[in-house]
Amino acid sequence: MEIVLPYAGIVLLVGPSNSGKSTFLKQLIDKGQILPSEIISSDEFRVRVSNLEFIDWAHRWKDVSESLYNDYQRISAEAFSLMEATIEARCRLNKLTFVDATHLYPDDRKRYIEFGKKHHVPVVTLVLDVNQDVLLERDKKRENPRGTKRIKQQYQVFKREKRFIKKEGYLETYFISDTNETEVSRRNSNP
């Protein structure tokens, strides 16, 4: 598969945990095709504003501790505000930005279509389309497993959303099932 990325704009990664979003981006860095500074992730911004490493089960904290959950919500809000300001600044400067998060729900993605329109830059989606068995197998081997229940839940949402993504208004939507069979190139200028 051949992926052609725009010169500037937003590249939205989409896929459940373990679909390999971060690994794929790291491969592109290693090949010299993208720069580390071109990648933005909400997890990284949470750490940046709070010093705290959150893992995927943070959403369950509401059952464990109300105050911890409230902390997480406040930190997430600050992290997102900073992250979105950074993405918008990069759009204004005509840069390409890869946003690394699951983006499983329509509202998670809609925001970026709005940024694209506002700043007159294209938005492209790279959908990591990996089957549930592989996701679960990878989870077992992972340092911080997300857990079977969570992965299955994410996969159900992903399966449902897959058919709608193409119609949401992206310049291109690429479904990637094997990153090793994927060639990436970048346009040298705006069209």
Ligand code: ATP
């Ligand atoms: P999350 O949304 O939870 O951050 P992710 O989609 O970014 O997940 P990665 O962090 O890239 O996924 O990878 C999760 C695990 O799956 C890691 O242990 C990684 O080594 C493994 N993995 C990712 N891609 C592949 C692949 N193509 N082949 C084999 N293992 C992979």
